[in-house]
Amino acid sequence: MPITSVNDFVIRFANINGSGSASANEMFARAILRMGVPVAPRNIFPSNIQGLPTWYDVRVTEDGHLGARGGYDFVVAMNPQTFRQDVAGLEPGGYLLHDSTRPLFPGQLRSDIEAIGIPLTAICNSEYSDARQRQLFKNILYIGALSALLDIDMAEFERLVGEQYKGKDKLTAPNIHALHLGRDYARAHFACPLPLRVARSDKVGDRIIIDGNSAAGLGAVYGGATVCAWYPLTPSTSLAEAFTRYCARYRTDPATGKARYAIVQAEDELAAIGMVAGATWNGARAFTATSGPGISLMQEILGFAYFAEIPAVIFNVQRGGPSTGLPTRTQQADLIACAYASHGDTRHVMLFPENAGEVFEFAASAFDHADRLQTPVFVMLDLDIGMNKQLCAPLSWDDARRYDRGKVLDADALDAAKDFGRYLDVDGDGIPYRTYPGAHPSKGSYFTRGASHDRYSRYTEDGAAYVDKMQRLLRKSETAKSMLPGPVIRLAAQPTRFGALYFGSTSAALHEAAELLAGHGHALDLMRVRAFPFSEEIRRFIADHDMVFVVEQNRDGQMRSMLITECGVDPTRLIAILHYDGTPITARRICEMIRRHCEAARITPIRRVGS
Amino acid sequence: MTYLPKPKFHHPSLPRNARGYTRRDYEGSISTLCAGCGHDSISAAIIEACFLSAIEPHRVAKLSGIGCSSKTPAYFLGNSHGFNSVHGRMPSVLTGAELANRDLIYLGVSGDGDSASIGLGQFAHALRRGVNMVYIVENNGVYGLTKGQFSATADRGSQSKKGVVNTDNPIDLVSLALQLGASFVARSFSGDKAQLVPLIQAAIEHRGAALLDVISPCIAFNNHAGSTRSFDYVRAHNEAVNSLDILGPREPITVDYAPGTVEIVEQPDGSTLALRKLNDDYDVHNRVEAMNFLHHHAARGQIVTGLLYVDPGAADLHASLNTVDTPLNRLGEAELCPGAAALEALNAGLR
Numbered sequence: 001m002p003i004t005s006v007n008d009f010v011i012r013f014a015n016i017n018g019s020g021s022a023s024a025n026e027m028f029a030r031a032i033l034r035m036g037v038p039v040a041p042r043n044i045f046p047s048n049i050q051g052l053p054t055w056y057d058v059r060v061t062e063d064g065h066l067g068a069r070g071g072y073d074f075v076v077a078m079n080p081q082t083f084r085q086d087v088a089g090l091e092p093g094g095y096l097l098h099d100s101t102r103p104l105f106p107g108q109l110r111s112d113i114e115a116i117g118i119p120l121t122a123i124c125n126s127e128y129s130d131a132r133q134r135q136l137f138k139n140i141l142y143i144g145a146l147s148a149l150l151d152i153d154m155a156e157f158e159r160l161v162g163e164q165y166k167g168k169d170k171l172t173a174p175n176i177h178a179l180h181l182g183r184d185y186a187r188a189h190f191a192c193p194l195p196l197r198v199a200r201s202d203k204v205g206d207r208i209i210i211d212g213n214s215a216a217g218l219g220a221v222y223g224g225a226t227v228c229a230w231y232p233l234t235p236s237t238s239l240a241e242a243f244t245r246y247c248a249r250y251r252t253d254p255a256t257g258k259a260r261y262a263i264v265q266a267e268d269e270l271a272a273i274g275m276v277a278g279a280t281w282n283g284a285r286a287f288t289a290t291s292g293p294g295i296s297l298m299q300e301i302l303g304f305a306y307f308a309e310i311p312a313v314i315f316n317v318q319r320g321g322p323s324t325g326l327p328t329r330t331q332q333a334d335l336i337a338c339a340y341a342s343h344g345d346t347r348h349v350m351l352f353p354e355n356a357g358e359v360f361e362f363a364a365s366a367f368d369h370a371d372r373l374q375t376p377v378f379v380m381l382d383l384d385i386g387m388n389k390q391l392c393a394p395l396s397w398d399d400a401r402r403y404d405r406g407k408v409l410d411a412d413a414l415d416a417a418k419d420f421g422r423y424l425d426v427d428g429d430g431i432p433y434r435t436y437p438g439a440h441p442s443k444g445s446y447f448t449r450g451a452s453h454d455r456y457s458r459y460t461e462d463g464a465a466y467v468d469k470m471q472r473l474l475r476k477s478e479t480a481k482s483m484l485p486g487p488v489i490r491l492a493a494q495p496t497r498f499g500a501l502y503f504g505s506t507s508a509a510l511h512e513a514a515e516l517l518a519g520h521g522h523a524l525d526l527m528r529v530r531a532f533p534f535s536e537e538i539r540r541f542i543a544d545h546d547m548v549f550v551v552e553q554n555r556d557g558q559m560r561s562m563l564i565t566e567c568g569v570d571p572t573r574l575i576a577i578l579h580y581d582g583t584p585i586t587a588r589r590i591c592e593m594i595r596r597h598c599e600a601a602r603i604t605p606i607r608r609v610g611s
Numbered sequence: 612m613t614y615l616p617k618p619k620f621h622h623p624s625l626p627r628n629a630r631g632y633t634r635r636d637y638e639g640s641i642s643t644l645c646a647g648c649g650h651d652s653i654s655a656a657i658i659e660a661c662f663l664s665a666i667e668p669h670r671v672a673k674l675s676g677i678g679c680s681s682k683t684p685a686y687f688l689g690n691s692h693g694f695n696s697v698h699g700r701m702p703s704v705l706t707g708a709e710l711a712n713r714d715l716i717y718l719g720v721s722g723d724g725d726s727a728s729i730g731l732g733q734f735a736h737a738l739r740r741g742v743n744m745v746y747i748v749e750n751n752g753v754y755g756l757t758k759g760q761f762s763a764t765a766d767r768g769s770q771s772k773k774g775v776v777n778t779d780n781p782i783d784l785v786s787l788a789l790q791l792g793a794s795f796v797a798r799s800f801s802g803d804k805a806q807l808v809p810l811i812q813a814a815i816e817h818r819g820a821a822l823l824d825v826i827s828p829c830i831a832f833n834n835h836a837g838s839t840r841s842f843d844y845v846r847a848h849n850e851a852v853n854s855l856d857i858l859g860p861r862e863p864i865t866v867d868y869a870p871g872t873v874e875i876v877e878q879p880d881g882s883t884l885a886l887r888k889l890n891d892d893y894d895v896h897n898r899v900e901a902m903n904f905l906h907h908h909a910a911r912g913q914i915v916t917g918l919l920y921v922d923p924g925a926a927d928l929h930a931s932l933n934t935v936d937t938p939l940n941r942l943g944e945a946e947l948c949p950g951a952a953a954l955e956a957l958n959a960g961l962r
Binding site: 210222227270271275276277281398445 | 672684692710711936939940942949954961962
């Protein structure tokens with residue numbers, strides 16, 4: 001039976017990397033969005049520029065489930081290399097759109113799917129003579145066909161084409177022509193629309209669509225970052241590029257045309273974090289964007305910054321590790337590498353945004369936290385939310401908001417102060433006062449060093465002075481707990497002894513899974529962790545439940561380990577729910593794993609005979 | 612080193628410079644290096660240069676890596692902020708600092724292990740970016756703090772104190788700096804204060820990446836027969852091409868050298884270098900000739916010192932990045948935050 005569904009399906013585009021499919025596929029997702037139907041697009045791409053397989057999944061979801069669902073109901077199979085695999089993965093009753101210019105071999109299809117053959121190559125070859133045009137318009141052609149098959153409003157596509165080629169108007173008409181070629185062919189040869197289709201709705205509202213890396217780059221602009229030092233590394237590159245783009249737009253001095261920012265592509269990640277430390281020490285807001293391999297390289301200066309108390313913001317767009325690992329796939333596997341980065345006892349601040357909207361917010365506030373706490377702050381994205389566009393609430397900014405530059409003494413404050421010691425805990429919160437170089441002709445200078453130092457930043461090898469320093473850093477860590485974003489708790493409709501704890505990009509899939517589980521009669525209280533060090537609320541939530549499922553995207557349950565260590569939780573109460581094959585975690589998978597545990601826990605013990 | 616505390620007492624008749632500072636105002640804490648260390652002579656030269664140029668101590672940021680040389684910023688300019696970073700990473704930290712505030716003077720102090728071994732990459736990239744800094748390498752060809760291992764600048768065939776012969780080729784930081792586009796390249800000797808002090812003054816005045824490679828014998832581990840970085844060896848093989856006099860912007864230029872041997876070099880700040888040529892064949896503005904000259908003399912076992920290359924019109928990193936004149940660390944919300952209205956407009960384009 002062909003799948004029948006309106007506004008609730010997953011379509012997969014199977015393409016060849018570098019064939020120009022990305023912009024056509026994105027236009028497809030946007031057109032549906034413009035019809036008021038939420039979509040969640042995901043790009044699955046290889047570590048390659050041209051030739052290897054690439055997929056683009058669009059989840060069409062009236063209910064607004066933006067996590068990955070798993071599986072697909074429709075496939076546009078444009079890549080002969082993966083054709084067999086693309087057909088095999090299709091849900092029973094699903095649809096296959098393929099290029100029928102060459103006949104398929106017997107056995108290339110399945111009997112339980114609907115095949116839709118369109119001679120895309122033949123149409124393009126007869127229509128266009130230029131090789132590149134033949135390739136590019138093939139993508140537009142199948143989008144046109146889909147508009148008929150899935151009942152997507154042609155007017156939306158036409159508007160999108162117009163917007164895309166604004167200023168290059170001579171490209172608009174040929175693209176619209178190609179759309180119509182595909183649409184007309186589909187209409188002439190198939191019953192349109194299919195039982196699987198899109199219908200106009202009003203579920204998008206004023207939401208926007210943006211990728212997390214762009215949101216982070218923009219957040220850094222809003223947060224007042226002026227220095228960015230980075231080294232190209234997938235999947236973080238587009239973050240630094242977004243910052244560059246937004247700086248050019250918003251940070252160019254209108255009078256002089258000069259830049260109110262400095263961006264340096266460093267020679268490696270060691271230099272990138274070194275530049276960040278130098279800039280923040282000198283009173284600018286600075287950041288770097290990187291991924292796991294970069295974090296590995298930055299370890300030494302991260303430890304220095306922790307110990308010498310230098311602010312820094314590090315965006316870690318996590319990918320599959322260890323080593324080169326899965327460079328173009330997603331994971332949440334750098335928690336421990338970041339939380340305790342560098343040798344010796346360290347404890348770093350981490351923020352876990354759930355989507356692009358929160359990435360923007362955390363990106364901007366990370367600079368306040370770093371300045372206030374005088375320490376590195378990691379903003380932990382991953383490839384899934386970093387590189388994929390997501391539907392989220394419009395970004396907002398309060399013009400009354402002021403940057404919190406933390407405890408900085410200027411020349412007047414230094415003149416008024418009785419005593420200045422760079423590492424004196426004047427306020428008892430573990431956070432000392434600092435000065436910027438050049439602040440005062442005779443007061444407030446100090447020597448920053450990674451060697452053990454006393455409260456006046458003088459070199460010391462005295463054990464008591466060292467312990468004094470390390471203890472104060474712990475007090476500062478306690479202060480951090482109260483400043484950082486607390487967990488977000490959603491209680492189940494009825495009291496339950498089960499909880500689920502999650503963070504970052506897992507959010508969307510987990511919320512959907514919780515609905516599915518509730519449908520199966522398993523109520524879950526939910527807690528989304530948003531920062532490390534963990535606050536007291538997190539410990540209490542765990543204490544209040546018999547069993548807490550810790551859902552994360554790594555092999556070793558890194559969050560779970562940290563909860564056990566940091567909160568002193570009985571390990572048997574924390575159940576690891578793990579997913580780490582490089583694909584984004586899905587609601588189906590979370591639901592299935594948690595359900596198994598809930599049902600096992602529900603078995604009532606057999607009464608001992610005779611007791 | 613000495614354990615005697617340095618007296619704070621200033622003699623009232625101590626000479627003052629144009630900004631009213633005495634030499635004492637440029638001193639730091641007492642050196643913990645070995646007595647007679649060449650590095651202490653360099654610290655003294657830095658103090659003298661800053662005094663003579665009437666630099667305001669708090670307008671200097673001094674940064675270093677790890678090693679004996681990198682400890683020295685504690686021993687001069689006690690009223691300047693200091694940053695003793697990690698091994699080999701001073702150049703990146705300095706680059707970041709300089710990006711944040713273009714108005715200060717950046718003094719990077721490093722050693723041969725710090726710059727030529729662990730930090731060669733950062734050394735190279737800071738120079739090729741044209742970071743406006745004075746980069747001083749206190750070059751003794753040896754790891755002092757870890758007791759006498761060869762560094763990457765040690766000459767092939769030279770002998771360590773334990774008698775081990777170095778079989779690796781040396782890295783010549785001056786040649787590298789020339790190749791990498793540093794716009795001020797000089798070499799000197801810690802034992803030649805008359806040459807070193809004006810070179811430091813000139814490097815501070817230079818806008819752009821200034822490298823000063825200072826041969827600084829390690830009296831503990833590299834001052835024996837068989838070493839090519841000992842006091843005796845360097846004195847015997849020193850080939851000075853020129854010496855400098857610094858003239859402030861308002862001082863009349865009086866040339867009292869024989870005609871044809873003095874060249875006046877205008878600095879961007881209006882000050883002038885009077886370059887007394889010791890070798891008539893040497894042209895400080897010709898990068899290619901400078902490299903040839905160095906190689907030629909190195910092959911003869913000579914250590915060329917003096918101002919080797921200067922490009923007074925060089926563009927620095929801020930010029931390349933076209934940054935605003937106001938230091939970035941002084942910009943606030945008004946200059947940096949695009950505000951709510953811009954964000955609303957942006958949202959509209961994301962639907």
